[in-house]
Amino acid sequence: MVANSAVIIRRAHRDDVRIVVAMLADDPLGSGRERIEDPLPPSYLRAFEAVERDPNIQLVVAEQGGAVVGCLQLCILPGLSSQGASRALIEDVRVASHCRSRGIGEQLVQWAVAEARAGECRLVELLTHNTRIDAQRFYKRLGFQPSHVGMTLRF
Numbered sequence: 001m002v003a004n005s006a007v008i009i010r011r012a013h014r015d016d017v018r019i020v021v022a023m024l025a026d027d028p029l030g031s032g033r034e035r036i037e038d039p040l041p042p043s044y045l046r047a048f049e050a051v052e053r054d055p056n057i058q059l060v061v062a063e064q065g066g067a068v069v070g071c072l073q074l075c076i077l078p079g080l081s082s083q084g085a086s087r088a089l090i091e092d093v094r095v096a097s098h099c100r101s102r103g104i105g106e107q108l109v110q111w112a113v114a115e116a117r118a119g120e121c122r123l124v125e126l127l128t129h130n131t132r133i134d135a136q137r138f139y140k141r142l143g144f145q146p147s148h149v150g151m152t153l154r155f
Helices: 014-024 028-033 042-053 104-118 133-141
Strands: 007-011 057-064 067-077 087-095 123-126
Touching (some): 014 042, 014 057, 014 087, 057 104, 067 104
Parallel strands (some): 087 123
Antiparallel strands (some): 057 067, 067 087
């Protein structure tokens, strides 16, 4: 893969689900959450179909040289706080391990921020696990500031 070839950000297709799941599983946290099987568990395709139907969610991939090398999910959340402002939530930002440090993640996040602005969101939020120090440094470099304490209840 050529490092300088153009990155195209596009909506994910059903055929991309396997690659996206592989990227989600490609670290110690993700490997404990995801199931890489052939075929993929049906839950992934059901989830993709639900995301695809929801007008407030965009699952996108970064494509470079014809290969999917990154992904991101952008959710637009209407709300009453901040005088009825919508907010954007960025989730599941991943870049294929062999393509990191090429600016692909930055392009994905900048795309999401531009979409949020175009959708008249008043703020963009994201969560990153407290052990992902490199990711935190990356988001700070892009202008994000730590502001909340995230809490999780898993079932």
